[in-house]
Amino acid sequence: MSNLLTEDFEPSSAAAWKQKIQFELNGEDYKTLLTSTNEGITIKPFYHSDNFEKLEIPVPIEDFKICQYIIITAEEEANKIVIESIKQGAKSLKFIVKKSFNIDVVFANILDKKIDFQFEFSFFSPVFIAELAEKLKNETVYFNIDIIGNLAKSGNWFKSLNEDFKNLETIFKPNTSTCYLSVRADIYQNSGANVVQQVAYAIAHANEYLTKFGGNVADKIQFNFAIGSNYFFEIAKIRAFRYLFNLILQEYNTNVQPKVFAQPSLRNKTILGAHINKLRATTECMSAILGGVNTVSSHPFKLKENNLNPLILLKESGAQNIATDSYYIETITKQIAEKALEIFKDIEKSGGLLNQLKEGTIQRKIKENAQKEQHQFNTGNLVLLGANKHPNEYGTLKDLHINPFLKGKSYKTLIVPISPKRLAEKLEQKRLENEA
Amino acid sequence: MKRKDFSNIKIEVKNEKDSYFEHEDYIAGVSPNLRGIHSTMYFQTPLETKISTDTLTKENTTPEIELSTFLAESLSHIRKNIEANYTIDTIAPQLTFETKIGKNHFDEIAKMRAARMLWSKLIKQFNPKNQRSFALTINATVDAPFDAFQAILGGCQSIISKDKDYLFFEEEIEILKTIDPWAGSTYVEKITEKIANKSWFLFKKTTI
Numbered sequence: 001m002s003n004l005l006t007e008d009f010e011p012s013s014a015a016a017w018k019q020k021i022q023f024e025l026n027g028e029d030y031k032t033l034l035t036s037t038n039e040g041i042t043i044k045p046f047y048h049s050d051n052f053e054k055l056e057i058p059v060p061i062e063d064f065k066i067c068q069y070i071i072i073t074a075e076e077e078a079n080k081i082v083i084e085s086i087k088q089g090a091k092s093l094k095f096i097v098k099k100s101f102n103i104d105v106v107f108a109n110i111l112d113k114k115i116d117f118q119f120e121f122s123f124f125s126p127v128f129i130a131e132l133a134e135k136l137k138n139e140t141v142y143f144n145i146d147i148i149g150n151l152a153k154s155g156n157w158f159k160s161l162n163e164d165f166k167n168l169e170t171i172f173k174p175n176t177s178t179c180y181l182s183v184r185a186d187i188y189q190n191s192g193a194n195v196v197q198q199v200a201y202a203i204a205h206a207n208e209y210l211t212k213f214g215g216n217v218a219d220k221i222q223f224n225f226a227i228g229s230n231y232f233f234e235i236a237k238i239r240a241f242r243y244l245f246n247l248i249l250q251e252y253n254t255n256v257q258p259k260v261f262a263q264p265s266l267r268n269k270t271i272l273g274a275h276i277n278k279l280r281a282t283t284e285c286m287s288a289i290l291g292g293v294n295t296v297s298s299h300p301f302k303l304k305e306n307n308l309n310p311l312i313l314l315k316e317s318g319a320q321n322i323a324t325d326s327y328y329i330e331t332i333t334k335q336i337a338e339k340a341l342e343i344f345k346d347i348e349k350s351g352g353l354l355n356q357l358k359e360g361t362i363q364r365k366i367k368e369n370a371q372k373e374q375h376q377f378n379t380g381n382l383v384l385l386g387a388n389k390h391p392n393e394y395g396t397l398k399d400l401h402i403n404p405f406l407k408g409k410s411y412k413t414l415i416v417p418i419s420p421k422r423l424a425e426k427l428e429q430k431r432l433e434n435e436a
Numbered sequence: 437m438k439r440k441d442f443s444n445i446k447i448e449v450k451n452e453k454d455s456y457f458e459h460e461d462y463i464a465g466v467s468p469n470l471r472g473i474h475s476t477m478y479f480q481t482p483l484e485t486k487i488s489t490d491t492l493t494k495e496n497t498t499p500e501i502e503l504s505t506f507l508a509e510s511l512s513h514i515r516k517n518i519e520a521n522y523t524i525d526t527i528a529p530q531l532t533f534e535t536k537i538g539k540n541h542f543d544e545i546a547k548m549r550a551a552r553m554l555w556s557k558l559i560k561q562f563n564p565k566n567q568r569s570f571a572l573t574i575n576a577t578v579d580a581p582f583d584a585f586q587a588i589l590g591g592c593q594s595i596i597s598k599d600k601d602y603l604f605f606e607e608e609i610e611i612l613k614t615i616d617p618w619a620g621s622t623y624v625e626k627i628t629e630k631i632a633n634k635s636w637f638l639f640k641k642t643t644i
Contacts, residue, residue, distance in 0.1 A: 003458070004636055005553055008560045011461035035613045043613045046471070049460055049620060054450050211439050231609040232617060247447065251440045268608070279581060279604045310541055310582060317542060317623070325453045326621035328614055337447055348442050383607040393600060 014048035021045065037233070038372055039196040041335045047327035054330035055337060057239045057292070058246055059320045060257055064289050065116060066311065067092035067261070067297040075105040082110050092295050094118035100128045103135050111139060116295065118142045118261070124150070124158040126167045133171070133178060142179045142222050142259070145171070148208055149184030152357055155413025165212060172213075172220070179222050179259060181209055186226035190266050190420035192370025195237045196336055198225065200343035201362065203244055204353035207344075211352065215252030223258055225293070226265040227284040233336070234284065236329055238262070238291025240337040244344070261295045262288035269301075270424045273386030273394030282307045292320040363416045370421060377423045387424035391431075455622040457629055459553060471552070471591070471616035483606060484594035499538075499547035499631050504638035506533055506551070507558055511643060514562065524562035528569035535592075537576050537583040542627060544583075545618055548574055548590030550632035557636070578602060591616055 022030055033045040068090050072078045078101075082093060095106075097119055117139055119132075129143055147164040151157055157164045171180055185202035193201065202223055209217055223241070227234045238260060245258045264284040269277050281301035288296045289311060296311070303311075314322075323329045347356055356362045376382035386394030463471045510531050517527045533551050538544050555572040564570065576587035577596045584595050584602030588611060595602060611617060618624040 004557060004632055005459050005462045008557055009462055012463055013461070017463055035610075043610075045613075046463075046615045047619065048463065049453065049456070052451055052453055052620070054453070055447060056450060207440075211437055214437050229609050231611050233610070243447070247445055248442060251442065251445065275601065276604055279601065280608070282582065283585065283605075283609055306580060306582070309539065310585075313540060322542070322621060322623040324622050325455055326617070326624070327619055328617045330620070334447070334449060341445070341447060345442055345445075348439070352439060385604055385607060389607060390600070390603075 014046075014050035017046060017048060037230075038194045038369055039233070039336065039339060041196075041233075041332060041339070043332075047331055049327065052327060052330070053334050054325070055240075055243045055334050057243050057324075057333070058257060059242075059292050059324075060260075060294055062294065063315060064293060064319065065092040065295045066090075066308075067094050067116070067118060067295045067299075069094045069096060069297060069299040071096040072098075072101050072106060075102045078106050079108055079110070082106070086110060086113055086115060090115065092116040092118065092297075094120060094297065094299070097121045097123075099123070100125060103131055107135060111136070114140075116140045116142065118144065118295070120144055124164070124167060126170045129171050129180075133173070133176075136178075137176070140177070142182070142261075143171075144182035144184075144222060144224070145180055146182045146184045148205055148354065148357075149182070149187055151354075151415065152362075152418045153184070153187050155415050155417035157414070169213075172217075179220055181217065181221040182261075183209075183221055183223045186224045186263070186265075187418055187420070188366060189226035189228060191366050191418045192267065192373055192421060193366045194369045195228070195230070195233050196339040197343065197365060197369060199237055199241045199244060199336060199340035200347065201353065202241060203248060203340070203344050204347040204356075206245065207248065207348065208352055208354050210248075210252060215249065215254035218249055218252065218254055219256040219259075221259070223260045225260065225262045225288070226267075227262050227288045228265045229268050229280065229284070231283060231287050232329055233332060234287035235291040235323055236333040236336050238288060238293055239323065239329070239333045240340060242292060243333070243337050244341060247341075248344075259295075260293040261297070262291075262293040263297045263299055264301060266420055267422055268384055268424075269422060270384050270387045270394075271428050272391070276385050276394060277301055278303060278307050282310060285311055286314065289314050289319045290323055292323075357415055360416050363418055366418060374423060382423070384424055387427055453620065453622075455625070457625040459629060459632070460620065460625060462553070471549070471619060483588065483592075483612070485603070485606075486594065486596045487598070487600065499543055499550070500634040500638055502535065503547065503551055503554060503631065503635035504642065506535075507554055507635070507639040508642050510555075511558060518562070524559065524564045525566040525569050528559055528564060529573075532573040532575055534575050535577070537578045537587045539583070541586045542618075542624060543631070544586035545590040546624055546627035546631050548576075548587075548592060549616070549624075549628045550635060552591075553628075553632050554636055554639070581605075585611075588612065589618060 035043040068085055070078055070081050070093055072095050085093060093115060117136060124145060147158060147168060183202055183205045185198055188198050188201045206221055209221060242258060246255060249255055264281040268280060278301055281298045282303060285296050285298055347353055350356060373382060377388060380388055383389045514527050551574065552572050556570040559569055574592040575594045576592035578584045578587055581601035584597060584605045587595055588605055606612065
């Protein structure tokens with residue numbers, strides 16, 4: 001029963017509302033209420049059921065999981081942390097692996113507990129992965145090998161194009177549910193690509209694997225996204241991605257629920273005001289969850305109870321469906337999908353993502369958008385509290401005991417690497433020099 | 437495998453919602469102001485913010501009890517003033533909804549949306565001449581920065597907080613670009629309807 005209003009009032013149309021706005025504006029242009037984004041999308045002051053548009057988004061069936069990171073340095077200690085995490089209810093763990101380790105020690109007494117095991121390797125050893133796969137054959141495992149992402153990020157293959165692809169083939173085993181591959185779309189976000197570019201590149205990136213290995217590999221890929229600050233656009237980004245991935249899979253006569261892993265962007269984090277970073281990380285995790293990711297992690301930000309609670313509450317709400325039929329989110333989801341599809345088609349027409357990486361096209365496009373964002377930050381149109389607004393109210397750099405700006409040595413690369421860059425970096429460096 | 441040709445793939449746009457609630461098209465700027473105090477709420481009257489060091493004493497209660505109490509108190513205030521020969525158009529703008537924001541994100545958003553609906557329904561019976569009387573000003577008190585998130589998304593006119601961290605939600609995440617951004621969502625509209633119906637029922641029960 002919803003006649004509370006209908007018995008007293010008449011409904012009003014989008015046209016009537018717009019007219020009312022124009023009246024209230026008192027001669028000022030309606031256009032002043034529109035917001036243009038770097039994606040080329042215009043946010044309207046209101047959305048209404050009269051101009052409703054949506055895509056049918058394949059929403060994940062399973063509830064989302066919150067993932068915890070474990071860096072493996074000493075095996076026994078890592079094992080203890082895992083056991084403790086499982087005791088506290090962890091359902092998904094991600095191991096950061098810098099070198100091979102004693103598998104039996106790390107995985108002692110933690111198997112067969114319905115835990116997702118995620119890995120992030122900084123090397124690619126097919127032999128080690130085969131050993132791990134054997135040990136974990138009855139577990140849910142994500143190896144997250146991304147030879148193309150590694151090329152994009154570092155500028156080099158692990159060994160060479162041919163050898164990297166050959167090594168991938170050796171670790172694929174048919175008839176297992178193990179998820180070997182990943183598409184590291186977070187690389188694009190953290191270096192400054194906009195939402196539309198990220199979706200387009202993620203799909204073009206995946207299509208390189210599909211082109212090489214065929215449609216059967218579609219459910220062996222996990223997509224990694226970094227979530228930025230534009231709350232509703234980030235929700236729409238994940239939804240648009242889910243839609244488009246399925247659309248291109250139709251060309252391979254297959255259909256899968258893409259596995260999506262998300263974590264907060266590093267781009268908008270500041271050294272000042274660590275507690276603001278936690279608010280940023282929390283809302284970014286919320287965007288991810290409402291967009292319909294399968295797994296979310298706040299890493300490297302550790303969220304305490306008061307920040308985690310909003311996420312846990314979402315669990316009880318069937319979070320992945322909440323955005324359905326929202327005028328605003330459905331509209332921008334459709335717009336993002338449309339624009340990303342155009343970019344994807346262009347990339348494919350010119351020979352695919354790998355080709356555009358070699359030519360430097362992707363790098364150039366990302367740089368263009370990154371510079372636009374940097375300019376917006378420098379001129380105060382893009383705000384980061386503690387950095388370019390209210391700089392003295394969220395702590396000082398004197399609290400720092402380490403220099404956070406150390407850069408690695410430069411080395412020779414095959415292609416121009418796509419490097420992450422924080423918006424506040426330069427400004428903070430300057431402040432550090434001034435305060436020293 | 438040969439590279440596929442994607443030049444002909446197309447997205448398929450639907451124009452129908454899966455769900456539709458009767459109250460959806462009762463919108464801001466045109467009575468009964470379901471979706472905000474102004475048709476252009478954020479743009480013409482920027483969010484007002486206050487820092488308060490006072491201890492926040494307001495009790496946490498269910499949205500339904502909070503709303504029905506607010507309606508009952510408003511009604512009694514209006515009746516008293518009408519007896520004293522004031523018009524509804526002078527009484528209504530003096531009343532505001534002072535609400536303490538709770539932890540349940542979407543319930544709080546729905547609570548503020550329902551408050552606007554029920555307010556205009558309450559005011560209607562007094563036949564105001566001024567459209568503005570149908571619009572409700574909502575002042576939100578938050579005791580943790582995160583609560584400001586739901587306060588803004590629900591469409592409050594001001595935020596009262598102990599510190600400045602809540603500014604994050606105003607400054608960084610682009611949620612003030614469009615009015616009532618969760619409108620239409622099946623989930624949010626459903627709770628809005630539920631809270632509105634239950635609150636009105638409780639209000640009627642206490643005032644008859």
